Amino acid sequence: MLRIRLAVAAAAAALTAGVVVTVVAQQDTPTGVRPAAASVPQFDHVVLVMFENKKYSSINGSSSAPEFNALANQGAKFTQSFAITHPSQGNYVALFSGGPQGVVDDTCPANLGTKGNLGQQLIAAGRTFKGYSEAMPSDGYTGCSSGTYRRKHNSWVDFSNVPAASNVRFSTFPSDYSQLPTVAFVTPDMCNDMHDCSVGTGDTWLKKNLDAYAQWAKTHNSLLIITFDEDSGTSVNQIFTAFVGAHVKVGSYSESINHYTVLRTIEASYGLAALGNAASKSPILDTWQ
Structure with a gap:
């Protein structure tokens, strides 16, 4: 005044x-x-990695999770992020397609046919998608389990309109990050995703496998999204979510988001229509500079 x-x-x-x-x-x-951006930046690459079954307070500030916290402190940390349901499989499907699609448990296989999903959207728009699963025995594999791999944590294989070529082993994740698809989803195995092993195990895996990408993303118009499928089984279902990369305004963000919000934000980056319940969410805008 x-x-x-x-x-x-x-x-x-x-x-x-x-x-x-x-x-x-x-x-x-x-x-x-923080003034909100007018739109979500159009990233050259987005990599989303999903970990398992840990509540927000088990990761945030934990001495067992130094890499999670270090990356969050380099980007946008969401202090009010929530999963959709219990158990795991419905959350993977919801984040990829805008709804659990009737999936209420971890029964395998969940064959969801040609229902709309992010992979199909990207490919139809002339962009690319791949899902990278650790410990999957072969590219294009459709079995329910093999060693420490579980199909219930691989949502893209459930949709027949996502080509088999988009369902690949994490061992094929490129070291030349410019060769990544437009959007990549990454699923660690049952130990490294913290389902069967400790927070520290998942933290070590994150540092070894994706820290270098996070640092590269900052100067190459790309983004890393770190999130969890669900919490440890509570009714609150609060999870740890962080964005690290180009255009991100560093800080903690307290708006309430969930898997549909994350999906809507990725779709908005590429001008895609909102799928299912993502249509009721606004894309995240206040994190961008």
Whole structure:
């Protein structure tokens, strides 16, 4: 308000001198309020990695999860992020297609036919998608389990309109990140995703396998999304979610988001229509600079 009064006073003095001026009112941005971007940046690459069955407080600030916290501190950490359901499989399907599609348990296989999904959307729009599953025995594999691989954590194989070529082993994840597809989903195996092993095991895996991509993404118009399928089984279902990469404004964000919000944000980056329940969510805009 002080700026406006000073501007008006200056204008009055100028008019007295015969000078024509234009007064522009300025408002201070409230402390702690981040102005939202007009749109989600269009990233060259997005990599989303999903871990398993840990509540937010088991990761946030935990000495067992230094890499999770280090990456979150380099990007946007969401302090009110929630999964959709229990158990695991419905969350994977929901994030990929905008709804659990009738999946209420971990029964395998969940054959979901040609229902709309993010992979199919991207490919139809002339972009690319691959899902990378650790410990999957072969590219295009459709079996329910093999060693430490579980199909219930691989949502893209459930949809017949996602080509087999998009269902690949994590061992094929490129070291030249420019060769990544437009969007990649990554599923660690049953130990490294923390389902059967400790938080520390998953943290070590994250640092070894995706920290280098996160650092590269910052200067290559790309993004890493770190999230969890669900919490440890509570009714709250609060999970740890962070964005790290290009255009991200570093900080903690307290708006309530869930898997549908994340899906909607990825879709908005590429101008795709919102699928299912993602249509009721707005894309995340306040994290971008």
